[in-house]
Amino acid sequence: MSQNQKVPENSTTPAEATGDDFHEEEFVPGEADGGMFGAIPAKKAQHFWPSAKRLMGLLKPESAGIVLVLAMVTVAVVLNVIAPRILGQAMDVIFGGVVGKQLPAGATKDQFIAGLRSQGQDNFADMLARMDLVPGTGIDFQKLAFLISVVLVMYFVANIFLWLQGYVLNVLVMRVVRTLRDNTEKKLNKLPLNYFDTRQRGDILSRVTNDVDNIQQALQQAFAQLVNSALTVLGIVIMMFIVSWQLALIALIALPLSGVAAGIIGARSQKLFASQWKNTGELNGQIEESFSGHDLVRVFGRDATCWPALTSGTRPCTRPASGRSSCPA
Template identity: 45%
Template sequence: MRPPDVRIGHEGANRAATRPRSQNHGGRGRKARPADDFAGTVRRLLGLLRPDRTFLAASLAVCLISVVLSVVGPKILGHATDLIFAGIVTASLPAGTSAEGVQQLRDQGHQAQADAIARVQAVPGEGIDFHRLTLVLLLALAVYLIAALLIFAQGRFSAVVVQRSTHRLRERAEAKLSRLPLGYFDRQPHGDLLSRVTNDVDNVSQSLQQTLSQIVNSVLTVIAVLTAMIIVSPLLAMIAVITVPVSVYLAALVGKRAQAHFGRQWAITGRLNGHIEQMYTGHNLVRIFGREQESAATFRAHNDALTSAGFRAQFVSGAIQPIMLFIGNLNCVVVAVVGGLRVLSGSLSIGDVQAFVQYSRQFSAPLAQMSSMANVIQSEVASAERVFALLDEPEETPDRGSQSDTPPRVRGEVAFEHVSFGYSPGSPVVQDLSLSVTPGQTVAIVGPTGAGKTTLVNLLMRFYDVDSGRITLDGADIAGLPRGHLRAQFGMVLQDTWLFDGTITENISYGADDPTTEQVIRAARATHVDRFVRTLPQGYDTVLGEDSGNLSAGERQLVTIARAFLADPPILILDEATSSVDTRTEVLIQEAMHSLRRGRTSFVIAHRLSTIREADTILVMDAGRIVEQGSHQDLLDAGGHHARLYAAQFVESMSTLE
């Protein structure tokens, strides 16, 4: 079921977002962590995997067995090499027992060959023992096959862990957006915000999928291979290990430089998305004012900066792999030379050296593989930092009360008691404002731009919390009421229409829970939506695009009015609700609104005389204060602010109506 505050959330946010904010009113929380903590971000990423630790443990166990088998494989193949070598050597010896053949070689001074034959117990005169060789090769085949199957299973477990973790990350990001104060959206470019929730989360998901199993496999392989190398030859193992600190130092040195470039890359990506989003939503105005070239130039600047940052990030991080490959190849050369000398001295067999060369490759390959993933990891961490920065933003103050604190049926009595508020410290928008509205009363709010009219509505719906004073609903302080339940008492129609990608029926039904078709049509008829919907090919099933280009501005406004009509709220807020319709349609809407307002408290923000002259009370605001209050005729007779506004703005409208 839709949360009760969703009804007005999008439209209220769109209206309020027209004024930039700099203060986190209504939100207290942890201070956002600086987005340059690589180690801290990695720890938080690993923390995302914790709920799936069972699958993670299974992945580690399967990976460990696979690595052990992969390490055993070269030793088995080394034994096969010894069988072939011993068979070739003993083929020219006189027939006899293995011990006799070994002794004969020792007598001839062939110590290394004698040691190799002793290890495999080759029989002189019989040549290669193909039966034993076949069994050894089949064993090696089985070991490698099982290891491959286990790696496949590990990939399966890792995929489950990664997808579930990123699923939770998306849910946390979406839930966070619903808890952020409106001021955050006023300050944050929408394109950059969307980039964090979509591009950055997707990048984290894909990077985790690529790196998680590979990193685990690489680390375990390094440990297992190092253990095997020590068992085979401590001297050669020491030579192989010497290169590790050098590799790690060089990789860290290059990676540190690359990380800054990746962070800049994703920050520019957010700015580029913000520009594209703004230009797309306002493409008509861009064309009308002939700003295509300026828009294209800004796009090129962002695009060039993104290309430069991406090139630097990829180029710098890409230097890690060649460095690691060079060190690995150098290590193999040293191991081969020293191993050959050990064979000549009789300390190692040829099979052991062959196995060790394979181990050396296995040892350096994971290091090179991890270095090749450096750019992926750094890009992943840069994206994760941006997502975590969003998750760390201060939230709205928690609701202090519960739904039971509110009367089951709101009567609509509203009072402002010495309310003061400013979007930023030292710049008050509303100052010591007091107002009392009785149930069923229609209050019109007029005044020049910036007088605080819309701010009054934002405070009433707790999009922002007051700095001082209080606002009450039916005698209860709204600061102690749950926001969702409070906002469910309001129906809102704004000048900036908001229609989503769906049918006309779905858009009208958005303000109510599971209305019937008859209720939707009744609301459409009452607000004169039905008369133009009937002319559309699909009628109420007509799909509206995101910009609702198949409806005129006035028709879109009528649909939002029908939505409020169907919601049937106890309190109405009409913020320039008829500014987009023609005079004739406005008269029809006023008739519908008069019926809709009957028995309900209504707040009307408007400039048209026809909209406000029938209000019970007109509030004239200026600089955040109520400077006049009374009926339309009383305020005209007083000759004050309202009379001057009337003379300046409404004479032409009055003559048109008459």
């Protein structure tokens, strides 16, 4: 149509000709939709507790198994905490036998301690008073063998309980992950086609696979380690105060320093992990587009253009812990 021609006044545009009963809004990507490669800015979780509550809701059908796992972890931790105490008694038997062998035979323990105190050796006398020894005799190997056997049995039983809780936990987690994958599939089947047309398939695949795998690893490893570590720390602290409350207080002074160091490292690691998975989504989207459009790339001779873009997208994923995991321009 030339510039001199005019559109008739009674003419209608294609959008008006469709009628008022059909209206399709144009999709405008927002900040949460990412860029051209599905990149979503790395941010701190804004709804952590609601998400954690939903995750606990997935574990609710397996509550009986979770209680069983916690019970087995508790038994294993108690055995692992008490075993060093008994091992210390075995060391006392060895030390007492060595010291008792060097003492003259024929005198009782009380007579020898009284002689040391009369000579002014109160520290040595106090040490011998707390020891189980008989002057002139050596190591009681029968008692030593019994204590070592008890320690070995305790460690063996503790490892059995840890293996059982790991097996039961893996079964429970795989059931939960199966349910989560089924729910994800149902959700994807309900989404309109416009959602897939306006988003990159690689990023959707990354969310379905990588994010679900992260949840699975968190439930399999982090959950058991969290409970095990918390109970172990509690048991060790109690045992430390039973052995010597003075030394326990001195050792606990280092805990605030360790907490500060863990907070600094954890904050930095959270940013790097978020950046790593952001770059992984970009790379998955780039690979998906390159392979799905391979024929078009070869037809139009765009190999030299696509290859640098693909190789440059792999660099941030190969150095996620360097602190420079942003994509190159």
